[in-house]
Structure formats: structure tokens, C-alpha cells
Amino acid sequence: GDSVTQMEGPVTLSEEAFLTINCTYTATGYPSLFWYVQYPGEGLQLLLKATKADDKGSNKGFEATYRKETTSFHLEKGSVQVSDSAVYFCALNLDSSYKLIFGSGTRLLVRP
């Protein structure tokens, strides 16, 4: 079935380090891909999305490119801040479906 696989956390980085969180997916159709972020004690917020192959989603310095050939949507940021500490969820949604399928989440901890 359709699924999303994320790298296991926690990921611990120093401030200003480069971030990559890996995400790969399995889908029978042509999904839209999302990254959601969950700050402590809060709900999920959409961080960025891409709806077709080769699209790049970007927001707040984060980027992810929809790679159909590798079925991946890795999240990157060039210089993380302490305020980026949160749990990051990769998700997919098929055009024919309402259902968001989430990965297990990756906790990011950024140290000063």
C-alpha cells in the first residue's frame, strides 16, 4: 500500500549546521508531497509542499524537491536555528484521495 518512510531521529545538530531529513515514499498514483512541522505542545503546521515531479517546495529556509525517479522528498536547510527544534513529518496525498499518509516523524534538536 501507499506509505512514507522517514529517517529515524532524533537528529541533533549545532546551530548553523546543515540539515537533511530523508523521506521516501511508495504510492500507486501520482501523489502530492508535504512536510509538516510540529513544535512542542502544538499541532502540525504545513511547512512546504510539492504537487508534481521536479517541483521544489520552500519555506522559512527549508527546501524539498519532488524526485519521482528516486521516490524521495528530502527536507534540507542550509543553516538551522535553535527555533527549528521540532518534529518533522513527511506526508503524501493522492489526487484521488483525501487521506494524508504520514511518516513516523523525525525529531530535530538544535543546540546553541
Place this chain on the structure above:
Amino acid sequence: DAGVIQSPRHEVTEMGQEVTLRCKPISGHDYLFWYRQTMMRGLELLIYFNNNVPIDDSGMPEDRFSAKMPNASFSTLKIQPSEPRDSAVYFCASSLTPTDTQYFGPGTRLTVL
């Protein structure tokens, strides 16, 4: 817009008690989703409404769970009777269309003792 509103933010109850969680979606959003988040199972979709009508409740774990949407601005998720394994964070989300961005509320953390 205030975003999706959920209440209460925290609920502690004893096994066997009835629990009601509440959600107010973003005005104009015709689709409402209830999710459950646990360490073991991650985020799971429980049920989804379109224009106040339940469309798919296949994710509802048991008959002890029920959800209603009496009008476009209010939904409830009820657990009766509650059990310790129901302890989780329950999120409500809404969207304009079923495949559009879903906007999540802050969640209700439920603890069943």
C-alpha cells in the same frame, strides 16, 4: 482567522468515563478530519466529514468511538467508555477540498487512568 480550535487542550479522566473532544474548523472549510497521535502508531486518520456528513469512519478503532458534526462550525469526538489505551493526542484538521492543505488544531492530550 483563528485557525482550527480544539477544546479542551488537556483531559484527564478515569477508565470507564465518557470523554468528549470538541473542534471548530476554519470558517468555509467543508472538510473536517479527526486524527489520533500515539508513540506506537504515529498519526492515524480516524474519521473524515464533508459538509457535516461522515464520509469514511474506517479508522475509528472501536464502537466506543463516535463522531458527529451537527453543523459546519462544530464537531465532537466521543469515547464511551474510555480505556487507558485511548490515551493519546487527538487532532482535528480542516481543509477547503479533500486534497488541499489540511490545517491542524493544537490537539487535545487525553490521559485515561
